[in-house]
Amino acid sequence: MKNIFIAILLSGFCLLKAQEFKAYQFYDKKGNETGTEKLINELAEYDVVFFGExxxxxxxxxxQLKVTEALVAKKNGQVVLGAEMFERDNQPQLNKYLxxxxxxxxxxxxxxxxxNFATDYKPLVDFAKDRKIPFIATNVPRRYASQVSxxxxxxxxxxxxxxxxxMARLPVKVTLDTPGYSEMKKMMGDHAEEMKVMNFVSAQAIKDATMAESILKNLQAGKTFIHYNGNYHSKEFGGIYWYIKQQKPNLKIAVISVFxxxxxxxxxxxxxxxxxxxxxVIPEDMTKTY
Structure with missing residues (x-):
């Protein structure tokens, strides 16, 4: 009986030991696993990289921090950083900090x-500061997006x-043909007033268009612009990506989406x-910062 009990304990231990706990996995567009070294090598060839979050x-x-560090090393510092989390009129303060x-x-x-700046974005800004890399406040001030809504x-x-x-130069084109915007309309339901729906979509559009314009204004030849934004702003090649492509269709842009x-x-x-x-792809139960 004692031997059976020990055997059960050992088998349970082996099962626990054999289980792997994956924290993340990158895939390419075709669904093939991609290692970080290959990822960095490929990202270095793009003019703009959107890292959704x-x-x-x-x-x-x-x-975001580790990929940025590796990409900066790969490109010998030839990068520009930018983020949704900083609004255009706060660029002077950000520049002084940098x-x-x-x-x-x-x-x-x-x-x-x-x-969540201190835990989630300050490490990126401090990295830019230490390496003397430009960091662009790309987003429209929230008061204007609120006004549009x-x-x-x-x-x-x-x-x-x-x-x-x-903000982006007016007028800003708003169309439900843009990936993601029709989804926003559906989220509001069939009975929502058309004007309120379009105001809601337009508030998203002024953010996306402004971030696109900010990126285009700060592109530098030979440098990769890495932009950090909520996944919704670039998923399915919509949002910011769509607005950039309207103006610069030949620009080489990569989107990293998260699931x-x-x-x-x-x-x-x-x-x-x-x-x-x-x-x-990341675990659904991964630790949340808030």
Whole structure:
């Protein structure tokens, strides 16, 4: 009886020992597993790289930092960084911090930083600071996106010339043919008022169009622009990607999309999976930062 009990314990131990705990897995557009070395080598050939994220995913943010470090090394520092999480009118404060003329507390007090800045975005900004790499505040100030959602895109025409420098050049084209926008319309339901629906979609569009314009204004020949944004802003080659392609169709752009999975082996999801150039699959139960 004692031997049987020991055998059961040993078999259980072996099962636990044999199980692997994967933290992430990259796939290419065809569904083939991609290692990080190959990923970096391929990303180095692009003009723009969108690294989508789930805003509260710890592994997502860690990978953004590690991929950025590796890509900077691969390209000998020939990169420009930018992010949705920083708004255009906060560029002066961000520049002062990058130049060492402003400390972290003053930056926090003077710029509209996201609540998870310290844990999720400060490491990227500090890396740029240490390596003297430009970091661009690409997004429209949230007050203008809020205005559009309430009053419509046309309301921006009444702003001052200075205010308009913080957003994409008007008028901004808004179409439900853009990947993702028709999905937003469906989310609001069939009974929602058409005007409210289009205001909601237009608020997303002014963000995407502004980020696209910010990237195009800061592109430098031979450098790769790495942009960090919520997955929704670039998934299915929509959002920011779509707006850039309207102006620069020949620009070489890569999109890294992110998907969560309950599968411990992190295989390509069977549902709701529309791949882009590179696709990051992460555990659904990965630690969240908020």
């Amino acid at each position: 789930n805003h509260n995913s710890s592994i997502n943010h860690w990978l 130049a060492g003329k402003m400390d972290a507390k003053t930056l926090k007090d003077s710029a509209r930083l996201w609540n 309430k009053e419509g895109l046309e309301s921006l025409n009444n702003l001052t010339a200075q205010d308009k420098t913080y 969560e999975s309950e599968d411990p082996e992190l295989k390509v999801p069977e549902k709701d999976y529309i791949p882009t150039n590179f696709n990051l």
